[in-house]
Amino acid sequence: MITDVRWALADGWTVARRDLLHWVVQPASAIFGLIFPVMITLVFGYLFGGAVAVPEGANYFDFLMPGMYGMTMLFGLSATMVAVTTDASKGVTDRFRSMPMSPSAVLLGRSIADLLHSALLLALMLGTGLAVGWRPVNGAGQALAAVGLLLLLRLALLWAGIYLGLLVRDPGAVVAVQTLEFPIGFLSNAFVAPGSMPGWLGAIAEWNPLSSTVAAVRELFGNPSWGGESWVAQHPVLMAVVWPVVLLAIFFPLSVRAYRQLERR
Secondary structure: OHHHHHHHHHHHHHHHHHHHHHHHHOHHHHHHHHHHHHHHHHHHHHHHHHHOOOHHHOOHHHHHHHHHHHHHHHHHHHHHHHHHHHHHHOOHHHHHHOOOOOOOHHHHHHHHHHHHHHHHHHHHHHHHHHHOOOOOOOOHHHHHHHHHHHHHHHHHHHHHHHHHHHHHOOHHHHHHHHHHHHHHHHOOOOOOOHHHOOHHHHHHHHOOHHHHHHHHHHHHHOOOOOOOOOHHHHOHHHHHHHHHHHHHHHHHHHHHHHHHHHHHO
């Protein structure tokens, strides 16, 4: 059993290194992927910040940045799906399956590479936040907990991306997912108070997993938040753990099943 785990980890890291080397071979796409959320942050902060009523009259960037951190984790879903569908369409996944390697290495390597990329992107976003005046005020321990919740959400969405990529195996289908990312992201508390929406729409926004993570991160960082009277809005840290665990419980086994079905073809 221990030998199998070591074999899977070693092969998974080999696959992850292959994915990470793409950053060196194709730096333009990697650099753009890192710069794009920074550009969006600056656009929202400096162009629209003056028109938004911030809770407690706080600095707009103190309110904005936790929402941008959550949105960045959400946008990683389509990036994972792109990588999986590209490998499948080019026959890379089939070649991996024909090699003497652990069956779990392909999915494990993909998850390691994408999570490392997300950690780097989150570090860049945190640096951007500090540069524009955002500050965490509740100490290093709670700040690290906030970062952990963000990466936990990314891990859950990562497996959702892997499953969707294995399911469709068509790079063109990624456009549909990328199109849906924006309404899912904006239908949350990242930028607008759910209480300002129509009742049914505000309820959907409050129960959006992204809203729980953003609210929890704002609480842990000590940044202003919208609040809310619903149970889910009153327990953001708990729900920021529950939602990713639920998503992992759904999409991890679905991903493994979809990959095994590819092996039978």
